Amino acid sequence: MKHELSYTVEEVANLLKVSKLTVYDLIKKGKIPAFKVGRQMRISAADIDLLINPQKKALGTQSPPSAAFESPTQTTNTKRKIIISGQDMVLDILGRHLERTGKYQALRSHEGSLNSLLAMYKGECDIVSLHMFDGDTEEYNVPFVRKILIGFPYTVINLVSRKAGLMVQKGNPYQLHHWNDLTKESIRLINREKGSGARILLEEQLRVNKIDSSAIKGYQTEETSHLSVASCISSGQADVGIGIEKAAKLVGLDFVPLIMERYDLVVINNQQNEELVKLLTKTLQTASFKEEIQSLSDYDTSQTGEVIFESPYVGSK
DSSP states (O other): OOOOOEEEHHHHHHHHTSOHHHHHHHHHTTSSOOEEETTEEEEEHHHHHHHHOTHHHHHTOOOOOGGGGSOHHHHHOOOEEEEEEOOOTHHHHHHHHHHTTTSEEEEEEOOOHHHHHHHHHTTOOSEEEEOOEETTTTEESHHHHHHHSTTOOEEEEEEEEEEEEEEEOTTOTTOOOSGGGGGOTTOOEEEEOTTSHHHHHHHHHHHHTTOOGGGSTTTTOEESSHHHHHHHHHTTSOSEEEEEHHHHHHHTOEEEEEEEEEEEEEEEOSTTTHHHHHHHHHHHHSHHHHHHHHTTSSOBOTTTTOEEEEOOOOSOO
């Protein structure tokens, strides 16, 4: 088979100077053909060139389309492409389970909680995962969804619960046990990017506990995933970061649990998503899905598939 140059979603986003969510939205709408290599979505260079220079199509000079790389089932099926946004590996498992129904093709975006929710408001995501702590109500996710998805009916469904807290070096040499310990003079924090669930948790805990962020060394230094934060701590670039137990264990760090966070999914309630919401809820409640999550350890599935909040669909939006 002839080898053609292709790009990842992230590379295409950089080329076009747009967000990865915009690229996923273009794929979902069929404006950019895409194909899978293993679990990775790729886009032909010829199709990107055609997108940038549409006049080539009229002149008949375009390169062979990316469909040449796809299997017959990929080019002839009528599966609906859905974008699942969030970073936890559990979402990859969810995508596979939804694809097994034969009705959906799951595309993955790895944006943080707030950016994902804003993308949903703009119609760029189908399923969004959230772990956003509200310090005033001590509730997860629903207070933020109410403020951002204004005018939209939606369903909030629990995916898993998991422990969040401090990821620290092996043996916890600085004896970090509380939010206040982050202000110790010798401690270097590695933070998450603004809008991520971990960053929101830290910001809310600092506000509630009246801790000045300027007293925390490294507060402005950011990474964009739990594993990236854990890797910085493991390599000695930082002493502590906010994250989840699973990421700490994967990198060989110690973990100080400070809160059990609810990791939920949000779907807009409309006519197009009626079947999706039902299938999503049913999938989450199956024994096979829960058993696969439990096999990973460090996830609580006692509420998995439970509808946390639902506002009824009363018309088109």
